Amino acid sequence: MTRPIELILDDARWAPSGDNTQPWRLRIVSDSEVDILGHDTRADCVYDLDGDASRIAHGCLLETLRIAASAHGFGIEWSCLPEGDSPTPVYSVRLTPQPDMVTDPRQPFIRTRAVQRRPMRTQALTTEHITALTAAASPYRVVWMSGFSQRLSIARLNYRSARIRLTIPEAFEVHRRVIEWGARFSEDRIPEEAVGVDALTGRLMGWLMQKWSRVEFFNTYLAGTVAPRLQLDLLPGVACGAHALLVAPAQPESPLDFVDAGMAVQRFWLEAERCGLRLQPELTPLIFSRYARKGRSFTRMAEPTAWAHRVSDDLDTLFGSTDARSAVFMCRLGYGPTARARSLRLPLDKLLAR
Numbered sequence: 397m398t399r400p401i402e403l404i405l406d407d408a409r410w411a412p413s414g415d416n417t418q419p420w421r422l423r424i425v426s427d428s429e430v431d432i433l434g435h436d437t438r439a440d441c442v443y444d445l446d447g448d449a450s451r452i453a454h455g456c457l458l459e460t461l462r463i464a465a466s467a468h469g470f471g472i473e474w475s476c477l478p479e480g481d482s483p484t485p486v487y488s489v490r491l492t493p494q495p496d497m498v499t500d501p502r503q504p505f506i507r508t509r510a511v512q513r514r515p516m517r518t519q520a521l522t523t524e525h526i527t528a529l530t531a532a533a534s535p536y537r538v539v540w541m542s543g544f545s546q547r548l549s550i551a552r553l554n555y556r557s558a559r560i561r562l563t564i565p566e567a568f569e570v571h572r573r574v575i576e577w578g579a580r581f582s583e584d585r586i587p588e589e590a591v592g593v594d595a596l597t598g599r600l601m602g603w604l605m606q607k608w609s610r611v612e613f614f615n616t617y618l619a620g621t622v623a624p625r626l627q628l629d630l631l632p633g634v635a636c637g638a639h640a641l642l643v644a645p646a647q648p649e650s651p652l653d654f655v656d657a658g659m660a661v662q663r664f665w666l667e668a669e670r671c672g673l674r675l676q677p678e679l680t681p682l683i684f685s686r687y688a689r690k691g692r693s694f695t696r697m698a699e700p701t702a703w704a705h706r707v708s709d710d711l712d713t714l715f716g717s718t719d720a721r722s723a724v725f726m727c728r729l730g731y732g733p734t735a736r737a738r739s740l741r742l743p744l745d746k747l748l749a750r
C-alpha cells in the first residue's frame with residue numbers, strides 16, 4: 397500500500413461509529429477520488445433512530461479523512477447523493493492538492509483515540525483544555541457539567557436511561573450482536589473487556605444474553621438491571637472530570653445536519669485525545685428522549701415508553717428545552733489511562749468495494 401489515497405483511507409477507517417458498526421464501504425474511483433458507500437442501521441438497531449447515529453458516524457469518517465489527507469498535502473471536497481433521507485447515501489470525495497497545506501495537529505491522534513468506559517480521574521479539566529475543546533467543536537456550542545453535583549445529575553440521568561436499554565427486547569438483540577464475548581479486541585464489534593463491567597458481571601451478562609427469557613426473569617425478580625447500571629452508568633458518571641453536551645447552532649433536522657454534527661464530534665474527540673483526556677459518548681439519553689419528543693415507538697413494552705418521557709423531561713430540566721432539542725452529542729471526559737481493551741477496525745481490503 398503506497399498510493400496516498402490508500403494511506404489516507406487506511407487512517408480514515410479509524411473513525412468511530414456507534415457499536416463499531418463501520419457503516420460504510422469505500423470505492424476508490426481514481427488516485428484523487430473515492431466514493432464512501434454509506435448505510436445506516438435503522439432497520440435493526442433501536443439506537444439508530446432515522447439513521448441519525450449512522451449519519452453522525454459518516455461525519456466522523458469524513459472529518460477523519462480530511463485530517464488524514466492534510467498529512468499528504470491534500471484538502472478535500474465532498475458531496476452527498478441523495479441529499480435527502482436515504483438509508484444508503486453515497487459521499488463522493490475528491491482530494492485536492494494544496495501545496496501550502498500544513499498537517500492538521502490532530503492527525504497523530506487518529507489511531508490512538510478510543511472510548512474509555514471505565515472510571516476516570518475526577519480532577520477538573522484545565523482552563524486551557526476546556527478552551528481548546530470548545531474551539532474544536534465550533535460552531536457547535538459546548539455545555540459543560542463539572543463539579544460533583546452536576547456530574548451526579550448526569551450520572552442519574554444515564555442511570556435512568558440505562559434502565560430502558562437493559563429492559564427492552566429491542567436493545568437486547570442489538571447488544572447480543574455487537575458485543576464480542578470473551579474478547580479484548582474486536583475488528584467489527586465491541587470486545588467484552590471494553591464494555592466496562594468487572595469480569596464476574598461480564599460472565600453473568602454473557603450467560604444471560606444467550607436467551608431473552610433469562611434476562612426477563614433476572615430483571616423481573618432479581619433487579620437485574622441494578623448491578624450493570626451502577627457499574628456502567630452511575631459510578632463512571634461521577635468518576636470523570638466533566639460531562640459535555642454539544643449543541644448545534646440550529647435544531648438538526650436533515651440527514652446532512654447530522655453528518656455535519658459528526659464532523660464536529662470527531663474534531664472534539666481528537667482534541668480530547670490530544671489533551672490527554674479520555675472520553676466516552678453518552679448518546680442513549682439523547683436518543684430515547686428524541687423518541688419521546690417525536691412520539692415515536694421504540695419498543696413493544698409499555699413502561700419503558702413512559703421512562704423515555706421522564707428522561708426527556710430530565711434533559712429539559714438540566715439543559716433547558718432549546719439546548720436539549722439541539723443537542724447532537726453528549727459524553728464524559730477525564731484524565732486517566734487509555735483503555736486496555738478496545739475496538740479495532742476491519743482491514744482496508746475488507747472495506748474496499750470491488
Ligand SMILES: Cc1cc2nc3c(=O)[nH]c(=O)nc-3n(C[C@H](O)[C@H](O)[C@H](O)COP(=O)(O)O)c2cc1C
Pocket residue numbers: 411412413414415416417449450452453456509510511513585586676677678679680738739740
Ligand atoms: C454516533 C456514536 C454514538 C456512540 N454512542 C456510544 C454510547 O452511547 N456509549 C458508548 O459507550 N459508546 C458509544 N459510542 C462509541 C462507539 O461504540 C465506539 O466509537 C466504537 O465501538 C469504536 O471504538 P473506538 O472509538 O474505541 O475506536 C458511540 C460512537 C458514535 C460515533
